[in-house]
Amino acid sequence: MAITKGQGRSFSYAVILGYLVFLSLPIFWLISTSIKDPLEAFAIPPKLLVWPKLSNFLEVFANKAFMLSLLNSLLVALGTVACTMVVSVPAAYGLARLKGVFKNSVLSWLLLTRAAPGMIYVIPYFLVFGRLGLDDTRISLVIMNMIYTIPLVIWMLLTFFEEIPISVEESARVDGASNLQIMTRIAIPIVMPGLASSAILAFIFSWNEFLFALVMTKKVATTAPVSIVNFMAYEGTNWNHVAVGGILILLPVLLFSVAIRKYLIRGMAAGAVKG
Amino acid sequence: MRNQGLIINKGYLKFVLPTYLLFLLLTIVPVFGTMGLSLFQFDIALPSDSPFVGLENYLDLLEDDEFINSVKVMCLLIFIPVLLQAVLGSALALALHEKPKGLGWVRSLFLIPAVLPPIVIGLIWKLFFIPESGGMAYFAHWLGLPAVDMFSDPIPALIMVITASVWAGIPFVTLMLLANLETLPASYYEAAAIDGAGWWQRHYHITWPLMIPIVKTVTIFRVLEALAIFPVIFILTGGGPAGATEPINFFAYRVGFDYLLLGYASAIIVVFFCILFMICLPLMLRVFADRRN
Numbered sequence: 001m002a003i004t005k006g007q008g009r010s011f012s013y014a015v016i017l018g019y020l021v022f023l024s025l026p027i028f029w030l031i032s033t034s035i036k037d038p039l040e041a042f043a044i045p046p047k048l049l050v051w052p053k054l055s056n057f058l059e060v061f062a063n064k065a066f067m068l069s070l071l072n073s074l075l076v077a078l079g080t081v082a083c084t085m086v087v088s089v090p091a092a093y094g095l096a097r098l099k100g101v102f103k104n105s106v107l108s109w110l111l112l113t114r115a116a117p118g119m120i121y122v123i124p125y126f127l128v129f130g131r132l133g134l135d136d137t138r139i140s141l142v143i144m145n146m147i148y149t150i151p152l153v154i155w156m157l158l159t160f161f162e163e164i165p166i167s168v169e170e171s172a173r174v175d176g177a178s179n180l181q182i183m184t185r186i187a188i189p190i191v192m193p194g195l196a197s198s199a200i201l202a203f204i205f206s207w208n209e210f211l212f213a214l215v216m217t218k219k220v221a222t223t224a225p226v227s228i229v230n231f232m233a234y235e236g237t238n239w240n241h242v243a244v245g246g247i248l249i250l251l252p253v254l255l256f257s258v259a260i261r262k263y264l265i266r267g268m269a270a271g272a273v274k275g
Numbered sequence: 276m277r278n279q280g281l282i283i284n285k286g287y288l289k290f291v292l293p294t295y296l297l298f299l300l301l302t303i304v305p306v307f308g309t310m311g312l313s314l315f316q317f318d319i320a321l322p323s324d325s326p327f328v329g330l331e332n333y334l335d336l337l338e339d340d341e342f343i344n345s346v347k348v349m350c351l352l353i354f355i356p357v358l359l360q361a362v363l364g365s366a367l368a369l370a371l372h373e374k375p376k377g378l379g380w381v382r383s384l385f386l387i388p389a390v391l392p393p394i395v396i397g398l399i400w401k402l403f404f405i406p407e408s409g410g411m412a413y414f415a416h417w418l419g420l421p422a423v424d425m426f427s428d429p430i431p432a433l434i435m436v437i438t439a440s441v442w443a444g445i446p447f448v449t450l451m452l453l454a455n456l457e458t459l460p461a462s463y464y465e466a467a468a469i470d471g472a473g474w475w476q477r478h479y480h481i482t483w484p485l486m487i488p489i490v491k492t493v494t495i496f497r498v499l500e501a502l503a504i505f506p507v508i509f510i511l512t513g514g515g516p517a518g519a520t521e522p523i524n525f526f527a528y529r530v531g532f533d534y535l536l537l538g539y540a541s542a543i544i545v546v547f548f549c550i551l552f553m554i555c556l557p558l559m560l561r562v563f564a565d566r567r568n
Contacts, residue, residue, distance in 0.1 A: 008474040015370035026403040029410035087294040094290025119524045124308030179286050208392035210506035225394040246398045257390040
């Protein structure tokens with residue numbers, strides 16, 4: 001803005017630099033802890049900068065239980081994405097083409113579930129899955145994650161489908177294509193970027209999810225966020241290993257977010273960051 | 276033509292209904308399940324010996340000091356962080372909106388905390404606050420201040436949780452407000468500048484009134500998600516010391532899955548849900564009213 005001078009500019013620099021310090025301090029410390037050896041970690045006074053050592057990473061890579069939990073997180077996230085997309089894409093498309101009371105009530109209900117804390121679902125699932133022998137399985141987590149990923153993906157895809165000009169579909173209809181054909185051959189290819197970014201958001205949600213995994217898993221299906229808590233108890237005060245574990249969990253999320261940063265705002269409005 | 280429109284319209288129900296029914300099954304059934312369970316004294320070891328106790332669980336809550344404490348902690352952990360997030364997030368949005376030279380890259384960087392797994396956010400701050408080898412100890416030493424153990428007293432422990440919560444919540448507020456700031460008509464500001472209004476005056480008289488509705492909406496979202504920092508608390512303080520950082524959802528988790536009192540835990544969760552709903556209801560109604568106008 002050309003008219004902004006003086007006050008505005010100094011306010012702007014002060015706030016942004018202040019925020020950057022707040023933002024980066026703990027992240028910087030996380031990285032610094034991950035590359036120290038235990039001796040440096042307990043040096044008094046503490047050290048900020050050390051010669052990077054990768055031994056911590058190698059030691060964590062050798063920890064089978066933690067590596068297995070990363071694999072579980074990956075499998076659960078992929079399963080969640082696959083199941084969510086299969087049921088949500090047609091629903092989002094249908095909702096985009098519908099009008100009236102039904103559409104609004106469905107959308108409101110989907111939105112309301114955002115307001116519900118995850119805790120309200122946990123106990124019945126815990127009891128029922130226990131009875132069905134599904135406790136400590138990855139499939140139970142896939143099912144529970146869908147409580148949040150279905151509305152997330154539907155709300156996000158809806159905006160993409162609604163942006164398709166109706167005339168594009170009308171000409172196909174004149175040629176005798178059915179609704180299903182129009183969706184699969186015309187609408188879906190057009191919204192591919194939206195499809196990909198909502199799938200990634202569902203992946204991130206599932207990867208970050210903690211409460212369901214904490215309640216439902218014991219040993220076999222433990223995901224990385226739960227495993228890191230056990231890891232912390234087990235490793236005692238070996239904070240270097242804990243820091244490496246944290247970095248391994250956040251890295252995929254960070255990379256994915258960079259890939260879809262253009263669409264992140266829509267996803268966040270749709271509730272991508274529900275914890 | 277109109278008729279055909281209707282037929283086409285109905286044809287799309289097939290796309291929506293199966294998913295909608297599946298979703299209702301996944302959500303409504305467990306919500307009613309939790310409500311129903313809250314009326315029983317449920318024993319997981321002996322499900323058949325779980326007497327119906329009516330509202331007894333709820334009456335017990337009124338006399339449960341731990342529960343009352345958790346309600347207080349919940350209020351603290353909702354209102355203080357959300358207020359700070361709203362103020363700091365708005366300031367950051369305004370600052371980024373100025374497009375200061377050389378800081379354009381901050382526009383993508385500031386989002387980092389919003390996408391990180393909550394458990395990692397807790398872990399990051401834990402590493403920062405741990406006594407002796409933490410980042411805070413380093414900076415305290417550097418500044419010549421005594422190192423503080425943040426984990427053994429209630430107030431410092433609350434400060435830690437609030438810090439992590441604010442850190443995690445600012446980006447969402449900033450992102451939403453920034454997107455809306457960009458839509459404000461530049462002509463308003465040009466007119467005000469011609470009239471000689473200064474930077475602060477312009478924002479106070481033009482930006483603020485225009486932004487009130489979106490600030491309200493964003494605040495509702497933050498209130499609803501304020502207690503989603505469950506994983507952060509879990510790893511950072513474990514609810515301690517002595518319940519000082521244990522909000523109601525954490526208490527419900529402990530009652531349900533440490534003590535296995537699932538009926539009593541369900542009652543806590545139902546109360547939690549009602550409180551959240553009541554906090555948000557006036558705000559939600561206002562947002563709907565705004566939208567309708």
